[in-house]
Amino acid sequence: MAARVLLRAARAALPGPARGYAKKPAMKSKGKNLPKEGLKGPEVCTDPAMLATHAMGVNYFKEGPEVALKPDSEYPDWLFKIHLGPPKKLEELDPNSIEYWRRLRKYNTWHRNRLKKGKKL
Numbered sequence: 001m002a003a004r005v006l007l008r009a010a011r012a013a014l015p016g017p018a019r020g021y022a023k024k025p026a027m028k029s030k031g032k033n034l035p036k037e038g039l040k041g042p043e044v045c046t047d048p049a050m051l052a053t054h055a056m057g058v059n060y061f062k063e064g065p066e067v068a069l070k071p072d073s074e075y076p077d078w079l080f081k082i083h084l085g086p087p088k089k090l091e092e093l094d095p096n097s098i099e100y101w102r103r104l105r106k107y108n109t110w111h112r113n114r115l116k117k118g119k120k121l
Helices: 002-013 048-053 077-081 098-118
Strands: none
């Protein structure tokens, strides 16, 4: 009984509701017809000489020069063997490779998901 009275007194002392959603920030309007200022993306380099000799956008520092490209002999051989085209189909892969089995598992997962989507309880 005394605990119930103390809880009621504690609730009365707390300001506002104990639970609820966070308030949305109030937007201050500077004018009715003024365009809103959006975020601007990074500057795009259009200089062909700079694009051919530097990796644009790779430097993660705020200040400083762009990263210069090195000759091909400086990079490892596997870098030039990476497949950059569309993913190979299952028929094009070797059944003894790990890529084949990963792709087969992905196809089977997609198939199961399509079957589940059509089921009704």
